[in-house]
Amino acid sequence: MEHYESDxxxxxxxxxxxxxxxxxGDVEIVALTAASExxxxxxxxxxxxxxxxxxxxMG
Amino acid sequence: MTTVRSQLDVAPTSRIKNTxxxxxxxxxxGGSWLKSMHDIAxxxxxxxxxxxxxxxxxxxxxxxxxxxxxTPRIVDRRVTPSHGYRAVHVIVFPEDIAIxxxxxxxxxxxxxxxxxxxxxxxxxxxxxxxxxxxWLSSGERAALTGPLKELYEVAYRLREVTVDQxxxxxxxxxxxxxMERTAPDAAELAEFRRQFVDHLAQFRDTLDDI
Numbered sequence: 117m118e119h120y121e122s123d124x125x126x127x128x129x130x131x132x133x134x135x136x137x138x139x140x141g142d143v144e145i146v147a148l149t150a151a152s153e154x155x156x157x158x159x160x161x162x163x164x165x166x167x168x169x170x171x172x173x174m175g
Numbered sequence: 176m177t178t179v180r181s182q183l184d185v186a187p188t189s190r191i192k193n194t195x196x197x198x199x200x201x202x203x204x205g206g207s208w209l210k211s212m213h214d215i216a217x218x219x220x221x222x223x224x225x226x227x228x229x230x231x232x233x234x235x236x237x238x239x240x241x242x243x244x245x246t247p248r249i250v251d252r253r254v255t256p257s258h259g260y261r262a263v264h265v266i267v268f269p270e271d272i273a274i275x276x277x278x279x280x281x282x283x284x285x286x287x288x289x290x291x292x293x294x295x296x297x298x299x300x301x302x303x304x305x306x307x308x309x310w311l312s313s314g315e316r317a318a319l320t321g322p323l324k325e326l327y328e329v330a331y332r333l334r335e336v337t338v339d340q341x342x343x344x345x346x347x348x349x350x351x352x353x354m355e356r357t358a359p360d361a362a363e364l365a366e367f368r369r370q371f372v373d374h375l376a377q378f379r380d381t382l383d384d385i
Contacts (some may be wrong), residue, residue, distance in 0.1 A: 127191065134194050144195075149176065150188040159188045159219045159284070162291045167382045170288055 117163075123149060176218060178269075179276070182239055183232065187276070189218040203303065218276045221284045226253070226352040227359060229280050233263050236276060240267035253352060258304045259345035260287055261352075282348055282371060289379055290341050296385050297334045307334035337385060340378055347371050 120126035130147040137143040146163065150156040157164050161173065179187050192200075192215050222232060237247040245268040252262045261283045265276045279287065294301050298308030309316060309331065319327055351367045358364070 130193065145193055146190060147193075148188055148190045151176075151180065151186065155186040155188050158186070159221050160190075161288050162295075165288075167292055167379050170285070170292065170379055173285070 123147075178239065179218065179220070179236070183235055185220050185222060185232070187218045187220045189216070191216050216272065216274045218274060219279065220276065221279050221281060223281045225280065225359070226355040229263060229278060233265055233278055236265045236267070236278065240265075240269060243268045244271050253349070256345060256349070258302060259290060259342045260302070261345060261348060262287070280352075282351070282368075285375060286341075286345060286348055289375060289382070292379075293337065293341060293382060293385070296382065297337070301338055307331070307338060334385070337381070340381075344371070344375055344378060347374065 118129065120129060126147045126149070130145055133145045137145060146160075148156055148160055150159075161170060165173065176187050176189050179185065197215070220232070222228065224232065233249060237249065240247050247268070248266040250264040250266065252260055252264065262277050262279045265278060267274050267276060290302065298305065301307060311319075311327070316327065347367075348371055351364070351371055354361055354364050354367060
């Protein structure tokens with residue numbers, strides 16, 4: 117995961133990465149915006165958590 | 176995002192759909208999708224509320240963007256789930272740009288995250304009702320014989336059953352939400368919720384083996 121200070125720089129980096137990995141079907145590039153990494157992990161846990169982590173999250 | 180955060184006291188996150196997903200959608204829906212595209216820019220809110228709390232949040236969101244050039248549009252994926260996916264999407268138009276805000280309860284979000292994980296393993300298109308991905312081409316599969324064919328078909332059927340299980344869990348959540356709406360004080364509601372959590376946790380455990 118890379119952090120960027122502005123939406124513009126994140127989008128530019130995303131386009132560069134999409135170009136670099138365009139031949140890789142197993143790589144997903146996403147640019148997400150959030151006030152904190154904690155918020156991001158809650159709404160987009162798929163990118164951070166393995167299945168067992170998701171199971172633990174349910175409590 | 177700042178407006179939503181400060182006015183509604185929630186913690187939204189946002190994304191712009193990636194190029195590959197846009198191309199997939201164009202492939203799936205054709206050029207007509209361009210005219211109605213409203214989820215290029217998106218936001219997601221996950222709150223620990225029940226169905227009634229979700230309704231209240233959706234109403235406040237719609238009010239917040241009521242004075243924009245176009246009236247907010249509400250797509251209720253609880254009434255019309257999309258292959259098990261449940262949420263409410265509010266499409267708002269600040270500065271004439273369509274932004275889709277996904278409003279999910281925690282349970283809806285947990286189901287959606289689990290289904291995404293399943294899709295990562297057995298084929299992203301199951302999210303749109305397609306069958307699980309095959310290991311072999313149709314020709315290779317047809318050429319199998321004997322025990323190998325039997326083994327292959329059983330293994331593939333397991334994938335299909337796993338998708339069915341996920342959809343059954345979505346139906347269970349539908350029943351829970353229906354009770355939240357019609358009988359929020361019912362004594363059985365807590366037990367139904369517990370059953371959903373337990374079944375989802377068990378289901379997640381089985382995904383490790385796929």
